[in-house]
Amino acid sequence: MIQAVSFGLLDSLNALLIGVIVALGVMLPRNAAYRRIVTLLIAGDWFGVFVLSFITMVVFDGIRDLVQRALDSPVFGILLIITGVLTFVATLRGDGGGDSPLVRRILDPLQAPSFKTVVVGFILGLAQSATSIPFFTGLAYLSAGDYHAAVRYGGLVVYASLALSLPALSAVFVGLVRAYPYSVFGRAFEWMRGNREVVVKLASYIVAVALTLFGVVKLL
Structure with a gap:
């Protein structure tokens, strides 16, 4: 269960969705319904x-023995290392701003x-998860664990929330920044907006x- 929670939290580092939320905070007029828009976006x-x-x-439960063997295999650890190294190299070589045109279209x-x-939120959720190694890895651990079906499937509510x-x-x-633009939150936001590449990387x-x-x- 700890492994599933850990990978669920890793999956929360969703640069695209966070980028959209930040862009909405910057671009929407002060009298716009920011709270309702973001609430609906995150709900979707x-x-x-x-x-x-x-x-x-459902798929993993149908092949649980195969999933368990994959998790127990040293090949799985090697694949995680390779994915981590490739992600690191790609981040090192990237400019950190590749999502900007996509974010503008989503807005x-x-x-x-x-x-x-x-x-839009629903599509973003599907797209982000479908391309996320941590997402599938966490579910593999949850499926392979010795848990009752009610725990596994009920736990998906918590997993999605993580x-x-x-x-x-x-x-x-x-x-908070929109409500108190001159607070410490506002100053932190200005720094993050001015250093978007650093934050994304x-x-x-x-x-x-x-x-x-x-x-x-x-x-x-």
Whole structure:
């Protein structure tokens, strides 16, 4: 269970969703319905993560023996290390700003709270999770664990919530900045906005190092 929680928290380092939330905080007028928009966006994202989690759990439960053998195999640890190293190298060579055009396209239907806001969040949740190694690894541990079906599937609610924990905190932080622009939160936000490349790269480095360490521990 600890492994599943750890990988769920790693999955919360969702640079794209956090980037969208920050961009909304900057671009929306002060009288705009920021809270409602972000709440609907995160709710849709959560539902996307939950749906993919449920589908993945059903698949993993159907091949549980294979999943368990994969987790027990040293090959799994080696794959985690390779993924971590490749992520580190890609982050080192990247400019940290590759999501900007995509973020701008996503913002168009998010100018006011509507059903489209939930749909955008849902798509973001599916896309982020489907391309996340920590997401599938955490579910593999949850599926392979000796837990009752009610615990495994009920735990998906917590798992999806963990995956959205950092974006949700980011939304609260940005909301505080909008309400108190000259507070310590406002100054911190200005620094982060001026150093977006550093912030994005730091999140990627954390994921890369964590995956590598998990792989090393698995081999010991």
